[in-house]
Amino acid sequence: xxxAVSAIRRLDFEQVRRILPQRFPxxxxxxxxxxxxxxxxxxxxxxxxxxxxxLGHFPQIAVMPGVLIIEAAAQAVILLCLAGQPLDRDSSxxxxxxxxxxxxxxxxxxxxxxxxxxxxxxxxxLLIAKxxxxxxxxxxxxxxxxxxxxxxxxxxx
Numbered sequence: 001x002x003x004a005v006s007a008i009r010r011l012d013f014e015q016v017r018r019i020l021p022q023r024f025p026x027x028x029x030x031x032x033x034x035x036x037x038x039x040x041x042x043x044x045x046x047x048x049x050x051x052x053x054x055l056g057h058f059p060q061i062a063v064m065p066g067v068l069i070i071e072a073a074a075q076a077v078i079l080l081c082l083a084g085q086p087l088d089r090d091s092s093x094x095x096x097x098x099x100x101x102x103x104x105x106x107x108x109x110x111x112x113x114x115x116x117x118x119x120x121x122x123x124x125x126l127l128i129a130k131x132x133x134x135x136x137x138x139x140x141x142x143x144x145x146x147x148x149x150x151x152x153x154x155x156x157x
Contacts, residue, residue, distance in 0.1 A: 028072035049109030064107035101143030
């Protein structure tokens, strides 16, 4: 017997694009390698040198902006909550209320970010998650995210 949790294990870019409320150019997840809905996710972001933010951050030495690393982690958490759920964008946890992140190593073009995230706690319309971002086997960033759907209704997760 296959449970609903084990039924969703991976998502390709088209599935990610259909689930996330973000649109081009701010979809920062290329695929999902592992997914246990509502519990844990491993998402992939391939960092390409032709991404628009590299035009100004920084022109001499391209470095992925920390705010976009946090956004990628937040999108992984949104996917964690919404994958396998009926799509209801009004109740999706799409508003990043707070992020407490530490950065250890710069992310540059050619890197592949592996984002591991899990739900820590739910409080009303707030969702607290922890995330770690790796490049190869190096921890480049980690922290806690607080997301909200901006209403009084509980989040989808």
